[in-house]
Amino acid sequence: MAEAFLQLLLDNLSSLIKEEIGLILGVDDEMKKLCSTLIIIQAVLEDAEDKQIESKPIRDWLQKLTALAYEIDDILDECSTHVSKLNHYHSKLSRYSLKKLLYRHNIARRMKQVNEKVEAVVAERVKFHLREMPVDRPREVFLASRETASLLNQSDKIHGREEDKNKIVKILVNDVKERQEMSVLPIAGVGGLGKTTLARLVYNDPQVEEHFDIRIWVCVSDNFEMKTLVKAMIESATGGSGKASDLQSLDATERHLWELLSKKRYLIVMDDVWNNHQNKWFELRDVLSCGSTGSSVVVTTRQKKVADIMRTLPCHCLEGLSDEHCWALMRQCAFKADEEMSLQLEIIGKQIMKKCAGMPLAATTLGGILRFKRREEEWIHVRDSEIWKLSVEESLIVPALRLSYHHLPLELRQCFAYFAAFGKDQYIEKGGLIRLWMAHGYISSKGTLRVEEVGNQICNELLLRSLLQVDEYENISMHDLVHDLAESIMENKVPGVQSERNLASASTIREVNLLHKTRVS
Numbered sequence: 001m002a003e004a005f006l007q008l009l010l011d012n013l014s015s016l017i018k019e020e021i022g023l024i025l026g027v028d029d030e031m032k033k034l035c036s037t038l039i040i041i042q043a044v045l046e047d048a049e050d051k052q053i054e055s056k057p058i059r060d061w062l063q064k065l066t067a068l069a070y071e072i073d074d075i076l077d078e079c080s081t082h083v084s085k086l087n088h089y090h091s092k093l094s095r096y097s098l099k100k101l102l103y104r105h106n107i108a109r110r111m112k113q114v115n116e117k118v119e120a121v122v123a124e125r126v127k128f129h130l131r132e133m134p135v136d137r138p139r140e141v142f143l144a145s146r147e148t149a150s151l152l153n154q155s156d157k158i159h160g161r162e163e164d165k166n167k168i169v170k171i172l173v174n175d176v177k178e179r180q181e182m183s184v185l186p187i188a189g190v191g192g193l194g195k196t197t198l199a200r201l202v203y204n205d206p207q208v209e210e211h212f213d214i215r216i217w218v219c220v221s222d223n224f225e226m227k228t229l230v231k232a233m234i235e236s237a238t239g240g241s242g243k244a245s246d247l248q249s250l251d252a253t254e255r256h257l258w259e260l261l262s263k264k265r266y267l268i269v270m271d272d273v274w275n276n277h278q279n280k281w282f283e284l285r286d287v288l289s290c291g292s293t294g295s296s297v298v299v300t301t302r303q304k305k306v307a308d309i310m311r312t313l314p315c316h317c318l319e320g321l322s323d324e325h326c327w328a329l330m331r332q333c334a335f336k337a338d339e340e341m342s343l344q345l346e347i348i349g350k351q352i353m354k355k356c357a358g359m360p361l362a363a364t365t366l367g368g369i370l371r372f373k374r375r376e377e378e379w380i381h382v383r384d385s386e387i388w389k390l391s392v393e394e395s396l397i398v399p400a401l402r403l404s405y406h407h408l409p410l411e412l413r414q415c416f417a418y419f420a421a422f423g424k425d426q427y428i429e430k431g432g433l434i435r436l437w438m439a440h441g442y443i444s445s446k447g448t449l450r451v452e453e454v455g456n457q458i459c460n461e462l463l464l465r466s467l468l469q470v471d472e473y474e475n476i477s478m479h480d481l482v483h484d485l486a487e488s489i490m491e492n493k494v495p496g497v498q499s500e501r502n503l504a505s506a507s508t509i510r511e512v513n514l515l516h517k518t519r520v521s
Contacts, residue, residue: 006038009072010038013038014035016076019083021079025083026104027107027111030115034072034114038118041121047130047131048062048128051128055128058130061128068121071114072114078107082103086100159325161198164198164316168185168187169208172202176294177211178294182295183312184297184298185298185313186300186315187299187315188304188307188466189302189317189319189466190404190481191302192481193360194318196272196300203215208267212267214264214265215268216269217236217269218269218270219272224273224277226254227250229284231247234256258290262291263290267295268288268298269299271300272300273300273301274306276309281310304464304465305461320358321356322358323350326353327353327363330352330356330366330370333370334367335371345379355383357481359397366397398484404467412458415442415459418490419478420483420489422478424478427471427476429476430476437458459476463476
């Protein structure tokens with residue numbers, strides 16, 4: 001969040017320097033100095049935003065930086081407005097030269113003070129050992145811990161996915177078995193819905209095992225580099241005996257995979273795909289187009305855009321679990337198989353289950369928290385805590401969803417987080433949301449595109465990434481747990497109506513959500 005806002009601030013500052021507003025007001029040097037200092041901070045912000053999840057001192061540092069950024073934004077806005085007035089009423093204001101001099105002196109003093117504050121924040125960053133990263137480089141997210149495998153453990157403990165599995169198995173085994181071209185079926189949905197688990201259920205289904213000559217599982221994540229993917233497929237197809245590591249050239253790896261798949265009916269599961277560059281997919285698709293009839297690829301992704309690029313079959317959009325299945329999953333994680341549960345804990349537990357909003361990741365995480373708690377007051381504490389307030393050690397929910405946020409381009413981040421200003425289950429008309437983004441300065445025109453068109457593109461992008469939802473009337477809403485993510489990003493900036501946050505530092509609040517009127521100012 002701080003990274004996105006700082007980028008907007010730097011763009012504004014650079015624009016004012018180009019327009020020589022600083023020179024007019026006698027603060028050109030201070031503006032240039034501030035710009036240089038902010039660029040230094042910008043280089044470490046990505047690392048800071050990643051580490052703040054586990055570090056309260058870094059989180060506090062970012063809040064301090066954000067408060068300063070707002071102060072700078074106010075000063076720059078005032079400068080721009082004042083110069084506009086000077087240009088408009090030049091002849092009238094020229095009589096008040098003393099007033100103009102006093103204003104210039106006041107702005108210069110404030111710019112100097114804010115520069116000193118920013119320099120102090122820059123100096124403070126050293127103790128956090130933050131990595132400097134080029135701002136204009138493609139974003140990289142460390143995903144080693146997210147590697148998935150095809151093995152399905154404790155399949156009897158998976159709840160509520162039998163119907164989804166049977167539907168996909170039927171398509172793969174019956175509906176497309178005579179198709180000459182490769183079939184691609186995406187499974188899409190927000191993080192934590194159980195896309196990988198469903199893919200494992202399909203992959204390990206006895207009908208699927210019997211139907212396909214060869215099955216391959218590859219965890220793609222953020223790396224859609226051709227040679228890496230092809231080697232991973234060879235390793236999976238051969239059980240590690242294919243010696244893919246010995247193959248040095250891309251041509252050799254592609255030929256080896258072609259030989260393995262040629263004239264065979266194969267199933268490839270590509271798990272956790274983020275690539276939305278269609279040319280990369282087309283290149284891989286050409287290599288895979290060597291199987292026999294009925295060969296298929298199952299893709300799991302959080303982004304509908306990825307699904308649309310890759311699919312040849314309708315996308316399977318995964319829904320949340322029913323309350324019944326969600327409770328069964330949470331109870332299973334909270335208690336041993338032969339352990340009794342008191343009626344009062346069951347009542348509280350079902351209230352906690354409502355927090356899961358049908359998300360298996362939330363059910364298993366909250367169930368894991370409750371596994372070592374047997375007193376009613378401990379369960380009540382979990383029930384009454386916002387998911388984003390639980391410690392990192394206790395909760396994997398928000399960090400899992402946060403991955404989607406870290407994959408957002410900077411210009412989308414504030415627009416996404418802004419939704420925290422609205423209550424859960426609240427809808428807003430698409431055009432109204434775009435106008436609010438415009439009013440807050442989150443979006444601006446781009447080339448020949450008007451600002452409304454840019455806003456529409458951003459809204460569509462967030463929908464394609466499964467971070468927003470839309471109904472038949474083009475009203476926008478947000479999944480409850482994704483809303484918790486937005487709240488965690490906007491902490492101390494937008495006080496929720498039902499939030500118990502400490503609002504002692506009210507001066508940092510920039511947006512207010514008004515009850516019933518749902519206006520944000």
